[in-house]
Amino acid sequence: MLRTAATSSVDEAILSVKPNAKTMNLGPVRLNRRKLILASIGAAAATGFTKRVHADTAAVNKTDFQLACMTLPYSSFPLRRALTGIQSAGFRYVAWGTTHQETAGGERVPVMPTDASPDKAKELAKVCRDLGLEPLMMFSTVYPEAADGLEVFTNRIKQASAAKIPQVLTFGHTSGGKRDIWIERFKQLGPIARDHGVMLVVKQHGGSTGTGKACAEIVREVDHPSVKVNYDAGNVMDYLDVDPIPDINECASDVYSFCIKDHRNWPVDQDCGPGFGEIDHYRLLHPVAFTGRSMPLCFENISAPMLPRPTQPEAIDALASRAREFIETVIAGLHADRPS
DSSP, X not given: OOOOHHHHHHHHHHHTSOOOTTTOOHHHHHHHHHXXXXXXXXXXXXXXXXHHHHHHHHHHHSOEEEEEEESGGGTTSOHHXXXXXXXXXXXXXXXXXXXXXXXXXXXXEXXXXXXXXXXXXXXXXXXXXXXXXXXXXXXXXXXXXXXXXXXXXHHHHHHHHHHTOOEEEEEXXXXXXXXXXXXXXXXXXXXXXXXXXXXXXXXXXXXXXXSHHHHHHHHHHHOOTTEEEEEOHHHHXXXXXXXXXXXXXXXXXGEEEEEEOEEEOSSSOEEEOTTSSSOOXXXXXXXXXXXXXXXXXEEOOOOOTTSOOOSSXXXXXXXXXXXXXXXXXXXXXXXXXXXX
């Protein structure tokens, strides 16, 4: 008979029982022995399976945070210099800002004009990828309630699709969001975004859409998988003086990306780079640390508080590198709490 560790342990258990008047009936003992062997083998297999499932689940559940620096902090310099600086600062991902000063003293030039053809976006995406940067997000540069909102958003979606950029970012006017128009527009834009493989994400920007909770309520009413929340903790604290930690717990299930910035209320009221302000990024990212999804974290502000804006791009490179290292440390700590 083939003997296994399971059968040996069962034999030892049976032999350790001293015979007496009640245990001398060999028929029942053989039957019980067979049951014990089968149960032991089943338990061993189940234990291995359970351990494997737990390990796989822990690994799958970790959010793949994709750290992208926006070109926005480099807006006083040419776009090409922004891209090379972001790459040298150790980023693998990039988010397109709004405008850049291509010549000293010259006018700001849009990174991607609203009416540009999708092919133009595809060309810029290739420039990014040739530098080793994967573009993850672009600004809509239009409020959802704008008169030409549907037209601009539709073209932005087509641009993003051609460039294989997964998210288009938007937000409302600081005076108010015009909720009914937002819902109507997003219900129209959701299917368009889905058909092009793009997601619209809306972030907080003061007014009636100044919190994550308010944005999530709109997104939930729209009820489309291609319209979700982007979380900007710095804006929540800056515009409304609301603590972003309780707020993100009100909307975490709908958050699919972040605009990373910090904020200080003392000694000055000022946005700044992550780790320089008063926001606890461990608590901020914890509610979404185990979604199992890929989640862009786009660095919008990397500046040091109370210091003048850098006049040399190398200083911005250093701030970008510091911001990346800080958030990487936060993520490593959060994920260490549930090892794979």
